[in-house]
Every structure is written in structure tokens, then in C-alpha cells.
Amino acid sequence: MKTRTYQYRVFFIFFLSAAIISFDAQAQRMGHGASGRMGGGGGGIQRGGGGSNRSINGGSFRSPDRGSSNLSGSTRNNNMGNRNNGNANNNFSNRTNNNNSGNIGNRTNNNNISNRNSGNTRNSGNTNISGNTVNINVNNSHNTNVVNRNTVVRPNPINTYRRPPYVYGGARYYCYHPYFYHPFVPFVGWGPVWHPWGFFVAALATTAIVVAVADAQYHYDQGVWYSASNGGYTVVTAPVGGTVTTIPSSAQTVVVNNTTNYYYGGSYYEKSGTKYTVVAPPAGAVVDNLPEGGQEVKVGDQTYVKVGETYYQPVQMDGKNKYEVAQIEQGEN
Amino acid sequence: MKKITIVLACLIAGSGVLAQAKRHDSTAIALLDRMSDIIGGLESCSYRLHTAVDMTDTLNMLVKEFSDYHVYMSGPDKMLINAHGRRGHHQMMYNGSQLSYYSFDEHNYGLLSAPPTTLQMIDTMNNRFGIEFPAADFFYPAFTDDLLEDADTVRFLGKSEIDGKEYFDILAIGKKMNYQIWLSNDEFLLPARFLITYKNQPGSPQYFAVFSDWQINPVLPSAMFDFTPPPGARQVYMMAKGER
Numbered sequence: 038m039k040t041r042t043y044q045y046r047v048f049f050i051f052f053l054s055a056a057i058i059s060f061d062a063q064a065q066r067m068g069h070g071a072s073g074r075m076g077g078g079g080g081g082i083q084r085g086g087g088g089s090n091r092s093i094n095g096g097s098f099r100s101p102d103r104g105s106s107n108l109s110g111s112t113r114n115n116n117m118g119n120r121n122n123g124n125a126n127n128n129f130s131n132r133t134n135n136n137n138s139g140n141i142g143n144r145t146n147n148n149n150i151s152n153r154n155s156g157n158t159r160n161s162g163n164t165n166i167s168g169n170t171v172n173i174n175v176n177n178s179h180n181t182n183v184v185n186r187n188t189v190v191r192p193n194p195i196n197t198y199r200r201p202p203y204v205y206g207g208a209r210y211y212c213y214h215p216y217f218y219h220p221f222v223p224f225v226g227w228g229p230v231w232h233p234w235g236f237f238v239a240a241l242a243t244t245a246i247v248v249a250v251a252d253a254q255y256h257y258d259q260g261v262w263y264s265a266s267n268g269g270y271t272v273v274t275a276p277v278g279g280t281v282t283t284i285p286s287s288a289q290t291v292v293v294n295n296t297t298n299y300y301y302g303g304s305y306y307e308k309s310g311t312k313y314t315v316v317a318p319p320a321g322a323v324v325d326n327l328p329e330g331g332q333e334v335k336v337g338d339q340t341y342v343k344v345g346e347t348y349y350q351p352v353q354m355d356g357k358n359k360y361e362v363a364q365i366e367q368g369e370n
Numbered sequence: 371m372k373k374i375t376i377v378l379a380c381l382i383a384g385s386g387v388l389a390q391a392k393r394h395d396s397t398a399i400a401l402l403d404r405m406s407d408i409i410g411g412l413e414s415c416s417y418r419l420h421t422a423v424d425m426t427d428t429l430n431m432l433v434k435e436f437s438d439y440h441v442y443m444s445g446p447d448k449m450l451i452n453a454h455g456r457r458g459h460h461q462m463m464y465n466g467s468q469l470s471y472y473s474f475d476e477h478n479y480g481l482l483s484a485p486p487t488t489l490q491m492i493d494t495m496n497n498r499f500g501i502e503f504p505a506a507d508f509f510y511p512a513f514t515d516d517l518l519e520d521a522d523t524v525r526f527l528g529k530s531e532i533d534g535k536e537y538f539d540i541l542a543i544g545k546k547m548n549y550q551i552w553l554s555n556d557e558f559l560l561p562a563r564f565l566i567t568y569k570n571q572p573g574s575p576q577y578f579a580v581f582s583d584w585q586i587n588p589v590l591p592s593a594m595f596d597f598t599p600p601p602g603a604r605q606v607y608m609m610a611k612g613e614r
Contacts, residue, residue, distance in 0.1 A: 093443045094489060097410035098511035099403065103518070170494050172607050173468060173481040201428045206500065206611030218476045220604055333606040335471070335480050337500055338457045340606055365614075 189346050191317045192364050193294060202366070205337035211364040213321050214352035221333050221342045221351070224326030227287065227302050230259045233329035234303070236272040238263070250276040260285040260301045274345060275304035275315040284313050293319045303328040303344060318347045320364035327360055394518055398526040398540045402514040402551075405559045410511055414444040416585040419504045423456070424575030432573045439504040444590040446487045451503065462501070463597045464491050470597030471501065471608065479599055480608035498610045505579055508561050520544045529555060537562050546570040560584050 195211065202209035203216065223233075232238070245258035255276055256263040262279065263270035288301035298319055299306040305322065306313040331344040342349040342360060349360035409415075419439040424432045437455025442448075447466035453459065459474040464484055469491060472479040482499070484491045489510065495501040507513065518524060521542035530539045530552065537552040538559075550565040566577040599605070 091413040091445045092410055093412050093415060093446060094410055094509050094511050095446060095487075096511060097403070097406035097513075098515070100512065100515045103515065170482050170484060170498055170610075173483050206609070206613065208614075220476075220478070333478065333604065335473075335478070335606045335608045337609075340473075340476055340478060 189317055190348075190362055190364060191319045192366075193320045195364075195366065197294065197321075198364075203337070203339055205339075207367065209366045209368070210336070210339075210341075210348065210350065211320070211366065212350045212352065212361045214323065214350070214354065214361050216339050216350055217353040217358075218340055219351050219353070219358040221327065221331055223329040223331060225329065226326070227260070227328075228285070230261065231285075231302050232261055232272045234272050234274055235330065237267070237269055238272075239269040241270055246281070248276075248279050248281060250279045255279060257281050260288070260304070262304070275306075277315050277317055279315040280312050282312055289325060291319075291322045291324060293321045298322060300324050303330070318362045320362050322362045323352065323354060323359050324349075324362075325357070325359055392518075392522050394521075394524045395526045398524045398542075399514060399518070401526065401538050401540060401553055401559065402517065402524075405508070405553055405561060406511065406513045408558055408560065409509060409513075412443075412587060414442075414587050414590050416440070416442040416583070416588055416590070417581050418583045419579055419581055421455070421504060421577065421579045423577050424573070425456070426573075426575070430572070432575055437504075441504065442588075442590055442594070443488060443509070444592075444595065446489075448590070448592065448595040449488050449491070449503075450595055453502075453504075457502070463595050464488065465592070465595040465597075468597070469495055469501075472597065472600070472603065477600070477602065478604040478606045479597070480606050481597070482608055499608060500611055505561070505564070505581070517542055517549065520547075521549065532563075535562075558584070558586065 193211075198211045198213060200212065200215065202211045204210075230242070241256055241263060242258050245256045245263070248255045248257050248262075253276065254265070255273070256265070256270060257279070262273050262275045264273045284299055284306055285301050288299040288306070291298040291300050291305070296319070297308065298316065299308065299313065300322065305316050305318050307316050308314075327342055327344055327349060331342045331349070334341050334343045334348070336348075340351070341363065342351065348363040348365060350363045352359050352361045417440075419441065421437045421439070423435050423437070425435050427433045435456040437453060437457070439454075440452040442450040447464070449462070449464040451462045453461070458476075461470075461472045461474070463470045463472075466486060467484060469482045469484040470479055471482070482495065485494050489506075492503045492506050496503060507516075510516065521544045523541075523543040525541045525543075527539040527541050527550075530537050532552070536555040538555055540549075540551045540553070542549040542551070546569055548567040548569060550567075551561060552563045553559050554562045561581055563578070563580045565579075568575050568577075
């Protein structure tokens with residue numbers, strides 16, 4: 038009996054600790070800590086309902102300090118002063134559970150995208166992340182080696198957006214056009230000399246030129262940028278600041294806030310005199326196609342296409358499917 | 371010694387003030403406990419839920435948005451939700467190790483590895499991905515305890531009749547939210563509807579939900595919780611909250 042009492046005490050202390058720790062992160066309509074206490078359906082110390090092993094929640098639970106239900110006018114210690122209140126946008130449910138299963142992972146991704154932040158679960162091909170949940174078997178069937186140098190979006194003044202942003206996960210996604218989902222299909226119509234990021238060639242055409250940007254040296258040929266590697270050349274993202282005299286005639290003209298940009302193969306250029314300079318993707322730019330290497334990402338309820346660090350929102354203009362460069366601002370307000 | 375006596379007196383007086391802070395009606399608590407006991411004894415269930423949620427529009431006006439859900443639960447580790455409404459039409463399936471999220475509107479789906487029990491899965495997925503699990507609060511084993519901890523006042527308002535059916539009407543007044551819960555006055559005492567008022571938000575928005583079509587311990591084959599991608603559906607990556 039003593040042992041049992043001791044077990045109850047240990048459990049109670051543990052449950053109080055777990056509850057207090059987890060409250061900050063809870064996003065629920067009512068405050069609960071039940072699954073943290075009970076381990077979900079894993080049984081409990083006091084059951085009023087006689088939950089079975091197959092119970093949907095492990096059986097009901099009453100705090101030992103409550104005793105019977107006759108609590109009229111009584112006082113209970115409240116250690117939960119820091120609960121998240123609900124939000125009408127939130128779910129009527131849900132609390133943080135510090136008892137997630139480990140050994141979860143195994144996201145198979147054929148991409149080899151080197152620009153992703155370390156620590157991001159996407160980077161780990163086979164992860165073993167205790168307490169985390171990861172995507173499973175996302176196979177985008179791309180074989181790209183994206184080295185991003187120009188995919189961080191150039192923002193616009195927020196007040197130029199007349200639409201409210203889409204809000205998810207503490208960030209706001211601004212676009213000039215409404216969300217209109219259409220499946221992402223990588224565009225391959227940029228001609229025979231165009232190659233996706235990560236593509237490797239042993240030798241360059243004689244038309245290729247050398248372009249120095251900062252301290253790095255690149256090779257440019259008909260809208261495609263290469264970097265020397267492994268005895269050959271790998272297609273890379275166009276380096277911001279790289280200047281050339283010609284871009285392919287099929288480049289799309291994109292006007293954003295009275296500035297004309299030229300878009301080709303996933304890269305943006307601005308013209309100055311007779312030269313074209315690589316620029317970062319301007320927020321609000323609407324393009325017809327996206328290159329191989331893009332990945333569809335479900336952001337809450339909306340699906341964007343992520344190319345490097347740029348999020349494109351699928352939109353529709355004049356009945357045609359297009360993509361707009363989204364501007365992402367941190368914070369929900 | 372005098373100082374210690376004063377401090378003790380203050381502490382006792384303070385605790386007396388706190389003691390007066392909570393008023394919990396025994397009838398209401400007994401009803402809620404009974405409801406939790408019955409839910410805790412379920413091995414499977416299904417129900418429909420209709421929700422009306424106040425959302426703030428671009429002009430900071432509250433507008434009502436509606437959604438409908440059909441929820442199935444089996445054992446401690448199976449769940450299926452079919453949802454129509456403000457977030458489009460989607461279906462979630464949980465089989466004890468994986469949660470699938472399929473969008474009928476976009477014909478795409480995401481797969482997430484999931485903790486081993488339904489409640490853990492709900493916690494994790496809501497916390498990490500903001501995924502909604504309608505009315506999940508009622509399925510937490512310590513529902514009454516949690517309500518009591520948050521609410522200073524829990525009152526049994528009496529019986530009320532809605533559309534010819536009788537319900538027990540319970541009101542809980544929390545610091546930031548008020549809850550009104552209607553339980554069916556029948557053998558099962560299951561939740562029938564609830565209203566949450568967010569007192570701490572501009573305009574005091576509300577979340578109102580009505581249960582219907584409760585099925586007690588239905589036979590639900592395991593296979594219905596296993597996701598098979600529909601032909602042509604595209605798999606997408608699910609971005610977690612805060613992920614960039």
C-alpha cells in the first residue's frame with residue numbers, strides 16, 4: 038500500500054511538472070493536460086469510467102485531490118495560471134504533449150537541396166527525432182542540387198498589398214492576387230540549352246562566358262549559370278549582381294511596382310542600359326512557369342511551391358494558371 | 371515573533387480570498403464526470419459536428435464561418451475526420467503511426483509520422499501543424515478537472531429543451547473564456563452542443579458547435595483508418611508552424 042501511495046505521489050508530481058511545462062505551448066479551446074498526464078490511452082491512476090485497453094482515451098481521470106464530485110463552493114489549487122486561451126481561429130482541443138514517440142522520420146526525398154537550413158527536418162533524409170513529427174516519404178522525383186544565392190525575396194511595402202495576408206505558423210504571406218490552386222508541373226520548355234539547378238555537364242559550349250561576381254567566378258551561357266565543380270560544371274542559381282549583355286529572347290517580362298524585370302529559367306534580371314543584372318525575386322512578381330526543383334509545400338490550408346527560399350503562390354490571371362512570388366513577414370499582426 | 375504572526379495572518383487571509391474565488395456546482399461536476407466516464411468507456415464512436423466560428427475579417431468585423439465534420443474513433447489509436455467548410459474539404463486518417471491529410475479540393479495529400487495514441491497525435495499535430503480536431507476536448511480523460519482548474523465558476527443552469535429534446539445546461543466562467551455545455555438528458559449523457567466565448571478578444575468572438583448522430587461502439591474496420599492515395603493525387607510536404 039505504501040508503495041502504491043508513493044507511486045501516486047511520484048505520478049502526481051510528474052503530472053504537475055508536465056502540465057506546467059507544457060502550458061505555454063498549448064493551443065486549445067479549453068485548457069487540458071490530460072494526455073500529458075495519462076499518456077493518451079495508456080491508462081491512468083484513477084478511473085471513473087472503467088476504461089478498457091481499447092478505450093478511445095484510456096478511460097476518464099479525476100484528480101486525487103478533488104475527491105468526490107461534491108465540490109460546491111470548494112477551493113481547488115490552480116497551478117495552471119499560464120494557459121493559452123483559445124482563439125476563435127484555433128481548434129477546440131489540443132495541448133502540447135511532451136510524450137511523443139521517438140524514432141519517427143524516414144522522409145525519403147530525392148532532392149538534394151543544399152540551401153535548406155540546418156536543423157530543419159526537411160534536411161534529414163532519415164531522421165530520428167524524438168518528440169518531433171516529420172513528413173513521410175515525400176518524393177518529388179526531382180534530382181536537383183540547388184545552391185541558392187538569389188532566392189530570398191525582395192519585399193514590397195506592406196501597404197501596397199490590398200489583400201489581407203494568409204497567416205500560418207506565426208508568419209504572414211502577402212500576395213496581390215488571390216490563392217488559386219493548380220498542381221505544380223515543372224516547366225521544361227526553356228529550350229535545349231536550359232538545364233535545371235544541379236545539372237552537371239562535363240564541358241561548356243564555346244558561347245559560354247566567364248562572369249565574376251564578388252569573389253566568385255561563374256560561367257554563363259544562354260540564360261544558364263554554371264559553377265566549376267568536380268572537373269566539370271554544375272548549374273547554379275543565377276548570382277545576384279551577375280551582369281550579362283544578353284538573356285534569352287524568351288525571357289518573360291515581369292513588371293512589379295513600375296519596375297520591369299525579366300524572368301527566365303527561375304532567375305530574375307533587371308535591365309540597365311544594355312546590360313542585364315541578376316536580382317533577387319521581387320515579391321509580387323507573377324510568372325507563367327516554374328522550373329524543375331520546385332516543391333509543393335502545404336502551408337496550413339494552402340499549397341505553395343517552394344523554389345529555393347522563394348514561396349510562390351498559385352494564382353490565376355485571365356484564365357491562365359500562374360505563380361506569384363509571396364512576401365513573407367514574420368509575426369501574425 | 372510578532373512579524374511572523376502578521377505574515378501568517380496575511381497568508382491565511384490571502385488564502386481565504388482565494389478560497390472564495392471558485393464556485394463549483396456539485397451537480398454540474400457530477401454531470402461532467404458522468405459524461406467523461408461514459409466517453410472513457412467507449413471503445414469506438416462516431417459523431418457529426420457542425421461548428422459556427424466567429425472570424426475577424428479585413429475590416430475587423432466578426433463574421434461567422436461554418437464547418438461540418440464527421441468523426442470516427444476506434445480504440446486508443448485510430449481516428450478519421452471528414453471535414454467540409456471554412457478550410458475546404460479534407461479528410462484526415464490516423465492509424466496509430468501515421469496521419470494522412472488529404473485535400474479533396476486540391477487532390478493532394480501529406481503524410482506525417484504520428485505518436486502512438488490518438489490523444490498524443492492530436493496534441494502533436496495541433497501544436498506543430500495547427501491541424502484542427504473538432505471537439506477533441508471532450509475526449510481528454512481529465513476533462514472535468516481541466517475545466518475546474520480554468521473556471522472560477524461552474525454552474526448547473528438546469529434543463530433546457532431544444533428541438534423537442536431535453537438537455538442539461540452547464541455554464542463555466544473562466545478567466546478568459548466562458549463555456550456553456552449542453553449534455554443530452556438520456557442514458558449516455560453525451561455532449562450535445564457547446565459554446566465558447568472568448569472574453570479576452572475584441573468583440574468576444576464565439577465558437578459554437580452542435581453534435582449529432584452519435585454512434586456508440588460501432589464496428590469500425592481497421593482498414594478505414596489506413597490511407598491509400600487516390601489515383602492521381604499528389605503528395606506534398608507539410609510545413610510545420612514556425613518552419614521556414
